[in-house]
Amino acid sequence: MAWRDSRRGRGRLLLFVAGVALGIAALVGINSFGDNLARSINEQARELVGADLVLSSNQPFDSTLVPALRRLSPVQAQERAFGSLVQFPRVQGVRLAQVRGITGGFPYYGDWDVQPRAAVAAFRAGCGALVDDVLLSQFGARVGDSVRVGRLSLLIIGKVLHTPGQSGLGSAVAPTVFVPGAQVAATGLVQRGSRVQYRQYFRFAPGTDVAALIKPFETRFDRANIDTDTVASRQQRTGRAFHDLTRYLSLVAFVALLLGCVGVASTVSLYVREKLAAVAVLRCLGASGRQALLIYLIQTAGLGLLGALIGAALGAGVQAVLPRVLGDFLPVAVRVGVSWPAIATGVGAGLGLAVLFALLPLLSIRRVAPLRVLRAAFEADTAAPDPLRGLVLGVLALGILGFAYLQTHEWKLALGFGAGLAAALGALAGLGWALTWAVRRYFPGGWGYVWRQGLANLYRPQNQTLTLIISIGLGTFLLATLYLTQGLLLSRVATADAGKQPNLVLYDIQPEQRAGVEALLTQRGLPIVQRVPIVTMRLSAINRRTVTELKRDTAGGKGIPAWILSREYRVTYRDTLSPSEKLTAGTLPRRGPDGTPYVSVDNSYFERAKLKLGDTLTFNVQGAPLVAIVGGTREVDWSRVQTNFLVLFPKGVLEGAPQFHVILTRTPNTAALGAVQQALVRQFPNVSALDLGLILQTVDDILSKISFVVRFMAGFSIATGLLVLASSVVVSRYQRVRESVLLRTLGASRRQILRITLVEYALLGLLASLAGIMLSVLAAWALAVWVFDSPYTPNLLPLLVLAGGVAGLTAAIGLFNSRDVLTRPPLEVLRAEG
Structure with missing residues (x-):
């Protein structure tokens, strides 16, 4: 049946x-x-x-540990990596790049895609440099040119198309120049206070239990701040991320x-x-x-x-x-x-x-x-x-x-998704119900005939008001929220290119170089917006409990994120707050009567680390322990283009520690930017320059690619909503035909009936899209206030264009599926009615 x-x-x-x-x-x-x-x-x-195993640290490996590491495997490779300006003399191009000095046969697994293929063997023999294809393409450089890294000039013997473990996006953000490890010292860039990442790569015999092999070294690795990365841990971490x-x-x-x-x-x-x-x-x-x-x-x-x-x-x-x-x-x-x-x-x-x-x-x-x-x-x-x-x-x-x-x-996420979905559906359904009630209750009896009939269709039998507002509104909500969030993220970076905000950051400036760098900027008429000394350190204990204990003791370490215990801290020292900071509790950074420093920490860091005023933090400053007391908290505006810090020390404590300086300036145009980069490479090759305009462009590219994927998925929602519209119109066609015939019998023309249909579906599409946009504005505001902590001013023009497009598409589909309404003869329906 x-x-x-x-x-x-x-x-x-x-x-x-x-x-x-x-x-x-x-x-x-x-x-x-x-x-x-x-x-x-x-x-x-x-x-x-x-x-099979990678050990990494921000300082050279302890000499007492090196002999034991050599015995782990006969197949090893070493790497020293750091950021630096690199120059292509033939085309006068300068850009910040990641320099990786490699000694040995790394990578041991995967395809190191280099053209020409013979360049890999020549590189391992110490004959030249390999450069990412992205970097060569940006400046029009090619194999056979030279690249200058610090004081060292090397022949480019190959271009790198792919490095195992590195995505194409990673190459675009931080393009790499590979140099032979034996020639890193000749660059003159690895000095006291330089930020260098030291890595050691190991290859073991097939079937080796790497975790068991390094287990006896765990305590020594923790004490020396050495991070380990194995095939299993990378597999787990990468799989979790994606x-x-x-x-x-x-x-x-x-x-x-x-x-x-x-x-x-x-x-x-x-x-x-x-x-x-x-x-x-x-x-x-x-x-x-x-x-x-x-x-x-x-x-x-x-x-x-x-x-x-x-x-x-x-x-x-x-x-x-x-x-x-x-x-x-x-x-x-x-x-x-x-x-x-x-x-x-x-x-x-x-x-x-x-x-x-x-x-x-x-x-x-x-x-x-x-x-x-x-x-x-x-x-x-x-x-x-x-x-x-x-x-x-x-x-x-x-x-x-x-x-x-x-x-x-996770039940919390599942319940959150369900609650959010219910809230969105409830808001859209409530709007649809309110619209139907309002049209019926406050029907504009004085309006024209076509408008009265089109509005009446919103609450007559077989209407699709509620269904279409929910389906099309939810699809529009997804698209509009994505657009607003992308704009919100870009606006946080775009301030770097607005007004008199700095757009060039110079860092890794050694103390003896600061006066020279400032003189160079002054000669070129560039302002010194900010100068900051920075000291690197690691957290070794909280309230006398070591980081190792906190990591292992689930009761004591519960709730403290891993990044707080394992990250490298970059701090500065001053007794005043910057314009981007506001005191929220306690006092400003100061020294106690016995000389103990009272530090000020960021509010969110204070909460996540489960700290209280008066708690002690023990830092490892380049091997020397330093005990500090949490004396106050600050609210930091991280969107301001200037140096901001989680931990702020008072003066008189860190002046003698190994440190480097950061200077922020502003260049008026691209030519001035290129000129100052060229001068830095010649006079101060170890100083790196970060172009915030380039960062803005990179972030824009990243967000565009991510947003395309989410727009692609949201497009399914829009398409589904339009199919719901089409199916509803088709199924209810008989009711619409009957109403149309009655109107034509009473003297309505086909043109009037067409306009009535157009009014009905255009209003439905417009109201559905406006409902979705209203929800998206609220959602983006919530993200701005509670997630990104930044001011929020939505760009309404693109949203209105989106609303008009959805309304037009809805009206077109409604008219197309209602074409029978205009062609069916009145007698056919009247006979069926009889």
């Missing part, structure tokens, strides 16, 4: 299949990509590290699926209204309410399964595109393959949700009375609430939360 009855309605319900298919395509595509990425990371874990990305995108895709299911409920609701007379006839012939319900439930379940299978096939295609889009972010080459768990999850979730959403309007079929055959206007049987409705809603809510937990594996 379900098959036989569906013959007349299959075409009208196929659009609801498309809505489900789109949501499942997005979901299966993202989950398949995540599975393939995880598998590729596992398969290429050694290539991520380039070795799992966070894929689970976020999968939740965005899940929203698209939920929108499709909202369309299912709307379409089935309209479909059921048409079938009530047929159900009444079945009841007269002896069918039970349960049988009638199952007939139409089988129909919708069959269509839901069809949509799920089509969506799974489309998702397999989507996941093949994502590695190309995200290629610059990925440290591994993703091998695309069919992920059956992702397909099973997508099909199961899609089918289950489609059936549950369809079941809500189908429940009214159970109570259809045979009396409807005799009384066409009989409504009493379906007006009363169904007791099963609450059960279905409960199962639906549990299903949504269960799936969110399946993606996040």
Whole structure:
């Protein structure tokens, strides 16, 4: 009976299949990509590290530890890495780059893609430099040119296209110049106080348990501030990072699926209204309410399964595109393959949700009375609430939360997603209900005929007001929130290029070089906006409890983030606050009666480290212990373009410690920037210059690529919303045709009917998009205040353009699907009515 009855309605319900298919395509595509990425990371874990073990420190390895490290493996490589300005003399190009001086055969695993291939062997023999292709392309340099690093000039013997473990985006942000390790000293850049990263790479025999091998060294490594990186730890860390990305995108895709299911409920609701007379006839012939319900439930379940299978096939295609889009972010080459768990999850979730959403309007079929055959206007049987409705809603809510937990594996995140989704849906539904009530309550009786009819369609039977505001509004909300957040992030960096803000940072200036650098800037007419001494140190204890104890003692270290215990601190000393700081508690930095320094710390750092005023912090300053007392807290405006610090010391404590200076200045144009960089390379080769304008461009590129991916996923939501619109119009076409014929019988022209339809759908699209934009403005404001802590002024013009575009697209689809309204003759409907 379900098959036989569906013959007349299959075409009208196929659009609801498309809505489900789109949501499942997005979901299966993202989950398949995540599975393939995880598998590729596992398969290429050694290539991520380039070795079996990496030891790294910001100071040379302790001489007492070196003999033991040499005995670990006969196959080793050493590296010294630091940031420096590099120059290409032929083209007069200068840029900050990462210089890596390598001795030995690193990388041991993975393909070091260098052109020409023979350049790798020549480099290991100490014959020249290898330079990232990104850096060569920027200045038009080529193999055969020379590159100047400090006092050393080297022949460029090859260009590096890919280094194991480094993504394309990493090369763009920090392009690398590889130099032979034996020639690092000749650059003159590694001096007392220079910031250098020391790394040692090890290769072991296959099957070696690296974790067990280095376990006896853990205490010595902690004491010497040496970090370890193994294949297993890099695999876990990289997999976790990209799992966070894929689970976020999968939740965005899940929203698209939920929108499709909202369309299912709307379409089935309209479909059921048409079938009530047929159900009444079945009841007269002896069918039970349960049988009638199952007939139409089988129909919708069959269509839901069809949509799920089509969506799974489309998702397999989507996941093949994502590695190309995200290629610059990925440290591994993703091998695309069919992920059956992702397909099973997508099909199961899609089918289950489609059936549950369809079941809500189908429940009214159970109570259809045979009396409807005799009384066409009989409504009493379906007006009363169904007791099963609450059960279905409960199962639906549990299903949504269960799936969110399946993606996040954290109940807090799952509940947060559910609460946020409920809030957004509730706000949009409330707006739709308020609109319907307001139009009916305050109907503008004095307006023109076309406007009155178009507005009345917003609350007449078979209206799509609530459904379309929810579906299209939620899609617009995702897109607009993405745009506003991207603009918010860019505005924090863009201040570097506004007004008299500094746009050039000079750092690694040694104390004896400061006067010379300042004189160079003064000669060129550049202002010295700020000069700051910086001392590097590490935290060794909190309240006399060592960092090692805090890491191992879960009770004592619980709640203290790992970065607080293991990071390298860069601090300065002064007795006053800068314009970007405000005292919130305690006192300014000062020295106690016994000479003990009282430091001021950032508010957020104070809270995350679980500190109290009067607590002690013990720092390791280049091997010398220094005990400080937390004397006060500051609120720091981190968006200001100047040096800001987590920990601020008073004067009279750190002046004798190894340190370097930072100077902030502003160049009026690109020519002045290039000239001062050239002068720095000639006179002070160890001084690095950070171009904040280049940082702004890099951040813009990064955000553009990320936003494209999220826009791509949000596009599924918009497309699903438009399919919901199309399916709702198709299913309710008979009602619209009937109304149109009655209007034409009363003298309305086709042009007037066309304009009435246009008013209805344009208003729906405009109100839905404006609702989504209003929510996005609130969401972006919340992010600005509570996450980014920055001022918020949204750019409304692009948002209004988005609202107009969505309204126009909605009106176009509504007109296209309503074309039968203009072509059906009045007599056909009048005969059917008779």
